[in-house]
Amino acid sequence: MWNTASIDHKPLLAVTSGEPAGVGPELCVRLAARDWPMRPVVLGDADLIAARAAASGQKLRVREFAPDEPAQSGVLDVLHCPLVVAAQPGRLDPANAAYVLSLLDRAIAGCRSGEFAGMVTAPVHKGVINEAGVPFSGHTEYLAEQTGTARVVMMLIGGGLRVALATTHLPLSAVSAAITPAVLEDTLRILHRDLAARFGLAAPRILVAGLNPHAGEGGHMGREEIDVIVPVLERLRAEGMQLLGPLPADTMFVPHTLQQGDAVLAMYHDQGLPVLKYASFGGGVNVTLGLPIVRTSVDHGTALDLAGSGRADPGSLFAAVELAAQMARACSAHP
Known part of the structure; x- marks a missing residue:
């Protein structure tokens, strides 16, 4: 207080x-x-x-x-x-x-x-x-x-969207290696907790993007979804979290899908933020989740x-x- x-x-x-x-x-x-x-x-x-x-x-x-x-x-x-x-x-x-x-x-x-x-x-x-x-x-x-x-989460809010990031200011070539099971799990736990504690959402629904085009297309366009993202989502769903994904990022922001979630988790900076800034530039807000302040x-x-x-x-x-x-x-x- x-x-x-x-x-x-x-x-x-x-x-x-x-x-x-x-x-x-x-x-x-x-x-x-x-x-x-x-x-x-x-x-x-x-x-x-x-x-x-x-x-x-x-x-x-x-x-x-x-x-x-x-x-x-x-x-x-x-x-x-x-x-x-x-x-x-x-x-x-x-x-x-x-x-x-x-x-x-x-x-x-x-x-x-x-x-x-x-x-x-x-x-x-x-x-x-x-x-x-x-x-x-x-x-x-x-x-x-x-x-x-130890870990914080960047989330931008605007245009009716909440978009959080699994990784922030990294070169694109470093993103895949940075998305480890521990990083993704910690990010989702922080996002889930703060949506409840700081935004009053008792049971937050989170839309989770895949990393690759078409969310990997069953492994044909990358295995990060199969090897990292899906196992983490399944483990957290078993604890009661409402997580939808991994979703193809190119269709995740259509109205029908957005209506199913309270926030989006994008895997990297320019996967989620261009959409949000298009919808809200000049009126959006950057929030740091996970901090004690x-x-x-x-x-x-x-x-x-x-x-x-x-x-x-x-x-x-x-x-x-x-x-x-x-x-x-x-x-x-x-x-």
């Missing part, structure tokens, strides 16, 4: 403003225009965020967050974390990689202590963090490492070409804040 809330009794959500050269800071500015079920606190450099607000024509006041001050319309609460070097819209600088990671670390610490009910992340740029000499493959993997979580994120990148223009769409960030609040309430009701 959370041990900190604002004076208006709303639990707090940490919102990391992400890559300072990208659209994250100006998207966070837009949070001040709405009343939220939980109070968002933006983590970032207060001067940077104020400057992006001014540049985008947003009329608001940026103030240092204090839990004893009530939320106000037109006022953005910022937990100040200073930049390493000044940031220019659209111009990446590896010197600020440490700043970006410090936002994540502060949000994680606040969630684990109960200060925050959950965290929402604006986009970061993986390449510039790696250029700074820090191995970084994404938020999902970083959050798992920092919380000591609630974490949601936007479904898009840093959009360096839009940074500083004021034209970036805040729809995905707004959806991520709403979903984080819903998940946090569910976790509080069923710890």
Whole structure:
């Protein structure tokens, strides 16, 4: 349970403003225009965020967050974390990689202590963090490492779909070897558990994709279904899980099949996410399942070409804040 809330009794959500050269800071500015079920606190450099607000024509006041001050319309609460070097819209600088990671670390610490009910992340740029000499493959993997979580599951939500991934940021040539019986079983257990605990689905129904075209065509197009996927599904079905598959990925997303499930498990990143992003881009949400904390994120990148223009769409960030609040309430009701 959370041990900190604002004076208006709303639990707090940490919102990391992400890559300072990208659209994250100006998207966070837009949070001040709405009343939220939980109070968002933006983590970032207060001067940077104020400057992006001014540049985008947003009329608001940026103030240092204090839990004893009530939320106000037109006022953005910022937990100040200073930049390493000044940031220019659209111009990446590896010197600020440490700043970006410090936002994540502060949000994680606040969630684990109960200060925050959950965290929402604006986009970061993986390449510039790696250029700074820090191995970084994404938020999902970083959050798992920092919380000591052995396995997490990436799931995107939008357009009426929930799509989880058995593998995430891997080259396609490495996917087959990465889908082991242990990985697949752990992924399905985490997905099943969190659909129940964080989304209120008492008996989740999961559609499971095959890896190969036509789900292997009886072994003629690959044996991963026969050797790995089917045995795992049979074992978990025997425990009572409702699992349909392995299904050919090219027909899994037709309406008739989707009606039979509450979520889809795709075997790799570009098997499931193109469909979801086609259905919901700009309004989808990335969720990390399996963590001891609630974490949601936007479904898009840093959009360096839009940074500083004021034209970036805040729809995905707004959806991520709403979903984080819903998940946090569910976790509080069923710890």
